[in-house]
Amino acid sequence: MGSPKSRSALERLGHDVRNARLRRGVAVADLAARAGTSASTVARLEKGDPGVGIGTLADVLVAMGxxxxxxxxxxxxxxxxxxxxxxxxxxxxxxxxxxxxRRQETQGHKAQQDETDVVDPDGAAF
Structure with missing residues (x-):
């Protein structure tokens, strides 16, 4: 599923999430609890699984600041x-x-010309 470029980018993103978690000294289970998801979902995110929702990514990022x-x-x-x-x-x-x-005046002048009464030879106005 997905192109090789997108797969590679997701793997890099997952690797970066993992590094950020490790630098903070937070366990997968603790991060999952803070983000309101499961430890297996965090593990999938860190592996670059394209099936992990962007909302989950946002929750994990919130939990890590x-x-x-x-x-x-x-x-x-x-x-x-x-x-x-x-x-x-x-x-x-x-x-x-x-x-x-000027353009509006010109258009208004043309509209007035179009609205003038037309008189026929018998003198009746239309």
Whole structure:
């Protein structure tokens, strides 16, 4: 299940979770109790099992005091490709407020012309 790249990334993530737990001197069972999950789920997370839910990962990170790292996982301010694509879609030049008013006046003038009464030769208005 999943691509080799995603499998490798999950294994690295699991390894990092394990290292963080060991540095804190916390047993798997204690971390599981703090995170509200089972010891086997924590062990699966540390092995990079793709079946472990992201909510479980978040709970484990909260228990270790690292939840802010999850929030920074996909920081759009650091997404170079996304920022470049968004910059390409920006208008080349800005439109002034005065230009917007002129356009509205022109459209209003055309609407008034369309609404004028049409008089037929007999003098009846429509």
């Amino acid at each position: 690292l939840v802010e790292r999850l929030a920074d996982l996909l920081d759009t301010r650091k997404d170079d490709l996304g920022l470049a694509l968004a910059a390409e879609q920006l208008p080349r030049r800005g439109k002034s407020f005065a230009a917007k008013l």
